[in-house]
Amino acid sequence: MHRRQFTFALGAAGLAAVAAPLRAATRPGKIDVIVLGAGVAGLNAAWTLEQEGLRVLVLEGRQRVGGRVHTLFDLPGYPEMGFNSMGDGYGRGIGWAKRTGLELVEVGQRYRMGKEQGLWLGGKPIPRDQWAASPLNPFPKDYRAFMPWEASSVAVAKHNRLTDYTTWLEPSARPLDISLNAFLTAQGFSQDAIRLANDVSPFHGTTAHDVSALMLEFGVGFVKNQLSAGPNSWSIKGGNERLPKAMAATLKGDILLGKEVVAIDSRADVAEVRCADGSVYQAPRVICSLPFSTLRNVHVTPGFTPLQSRAVASLPYQRLSIAFITASAPFWDADGHSPGMWTDSILGSVTPQRYGSSVDQISGFVVQARGQLSDVWDRLGPQTALARIVAKLEEMRPAAKGKLKAHRMFSWTQEYFNAGDWAYFGPGQIADFVPTMAQPSGRVHFCGEHTATAARGLEAALESAERAAVEVLGL
Numbered sequence: 001m002h003r004r005q006f007t008f009a010l011g012a013a014g015l016a017a018v019a020a021p022l023r024a025a026t027r028p029g030k031i032d033v034i035v036l037g038a039g040v041a042g043l044n045a046a047w048t049l050e051q052e053g054l055r056v057l058v059l060e061g062r063q064r065v066g067g068r069v070h071t072l073f074d075l076p077g078y079p080e081m082g083f084n085s086m087g088d089g090y091g092r093g094i095g096w097a098k099r100t101g102l103e104l105v106e107v108g109q110r111y112r113m114g115k116e117q118g119l120w121l122g123g124k125p126i127p128r129d130q131w132a133a134s135p136l137n138p139f140p141k142d143y144r145a146f147m148p149w150e151a152s153s154v155a156v157a158k159h160n161r162l163t164d165y166t167t168w169l170e171p172s173a174r175p176l177d178i179s180l181n182a183f184l185t186a187q188g189f190s191q192d193a194i195r196l197a198n199d200v201s202p203f204h205g206t207t208a209h210d211v212s213a214l215m216l217e218f219g220v221g222f223v224k225n226q227l228s229a230g231p232n233s234w235s236i237k238g239g240n241e242r243l244p245k246a247m248a249a250t251l252k253g254d255i256l257l258g259k260e261v262v263a264i265d266s267r268a269d270v271a272e273v274r275c276a277d278g279s280v281y282q283a284p285r286v287i288c289s290l291p292f293s294t295l296r297n298v299h300v301t302p303g304f305t306p307l308q309s310r311a312v313a314s315l316p317y318q319r320l321s322i323a324f325i326t327a328s329a330p331f332w333d334a335d336g337h338s339p340g341m342w343t344d345s346i347l348g349s350v351t352p353q354r355y356g357s358s359v360d361q362i363s364g365f366v367v368q369a370r371g372q373l374s375d376v377w378d379r380l381g382p383q384t385a386l387a388r389i390v391a392k393l394e395e396m397r398p399a400a401k402g403k404l405k406a407h408r409m410f411s412w413t414q415e416y417f418n419a420g421d422w423a424y425f426g427p428g429q430i431a432d433f434v435p436t437m438a439q440p441s442g443r444v445h446f447c448g449e450h451t452a453t454a455a456r457g458l459e460a461a462l463e464s465a466e467r468a469a470v471e472v473l474g475l
């Protein structure tokens, strides 16, 4: 990769804050850059620097690479607990799959196959064609025909105040950084309607009060842009975690696992990283890909600017718990309802996985609890939560009785090295945090999905790594 291939502009302030650019092989036999975290952001940063001839050491707290790309390889159909799929516009993600020779598989069709997920409120199914007239439907007139999982995103897309989604960080967008609750209220949603459209199963935040509408409007623009590149959703054949494993295998430098970083000290001449096991590593620069949800437990000296400190301490991360269950017989054929469910019960949402011997065969169900429901599952603990999920499903759908097996519960909120799923912004936080939260601090540079400004998800993590590498190289 040639330096000219980096196409985005750097903040001049960011460069001014750090030491002189690093050049390749400046310190024979020594490490040039320590990368913290072996998720896709850390791995992409390490690879990018190695392409420029720098020697890189990666420190990872877990005993595996991949972070939020995590596949349960021991369960049927290799269920994904983390990253699921990428769109046709994921140039970096698709590029990495090609570079490492991994086969991509189109998974969008597998999710669209069969009947669409069914709505279950108060334990009873409500077919789509009866929803608009249902007495349980609290939506305003223009939204009554939309299912609860559609109404909020339809409203954000229909009334998106960003004519160009790439302007979401410009000062002109600052007044738009209101809560989703305020945004939906302005569209005629009552509090009951907002609760059903968002709070029962939120992708961001716990309630619509604590998520920024501006962030969601940017997200809608990003997805639209993805769709303009093509309609496909791609996963890695055999499990997504094969991608970070393959990325790690391309690195020349060491990746040390089980290295929980507890302190980063940026001095005049060197940066020093200390781990929980007492080991200490030094290099002229550090790239830190740790989510702020875990960075806030790391002792960083000389410390951040006041706004950065607030961002590190308070950037919220989504609460999400996932269960994986299988069925020994197709109970959905027996009762005639869709295998997929969206509920207001302890079941959360139930999504069939079609990774059996043929593309239409259901290999299991991913059950998701988001927001407050995630906390409920976590408080119950895996064993009790799984038992209650099975009991509720059998109660709502008697045809499932005796046919279900609960395999695993996985909580991103409880994961020591993530403490939450993806980062999101609360109302007002975009203008407060984004301009400075990823700026270099002494010899330390920051990347990770939470620091990206142009993309979302996996592509965001990869994007952020390029920016951090460019900073280190002083390009």
Ligand SMILES: Cc1cc2nc3c(=O)[nH]c(=O)nc-3n(C[C@H](O)[C@H](O)[C@H](O)COP(=O)(O)OP(=O)(O)OC[C@H]3O[C@@H](n4cnc5c(N)ncnc54)[C@H](O)[C@@H]3O)c2cc1C
Pocket (backbone or CB within 6 Å): 036, 037, 038, 039, 040, 041, 042, 059, 060, 061, 062, 065, 066, 067, 068, 069, 081, 082, 083, 084, 085, 086, 259, 260, 261, 262, 289, 290, 291, 294, 295, 298, 320, 412, 417, 418, 421, 422, 447, 448, 449, 450, 456, 457, 458, 459, 460, 461
């Ligand atoms: C359930 C779920 C579904 C998703 N679905 C999609 C999707 O369909 N499409 C999409 O584009 N994106 C999706 N994503 C998002 C995508 O997976 C992430 O954006 C991306 O993987 C984040 O990469 P990262 O490197 O920034 O962070 P991470 O993967 O979290 O990497 C950070 C690394 O730092 C390590 N670490 C943390 N603290 C320490 C410490 N103190 N010391 C040492 N190491 C530490 C962690 O172990 C981890 O390996 C999903 C995520 C989840 C959880």
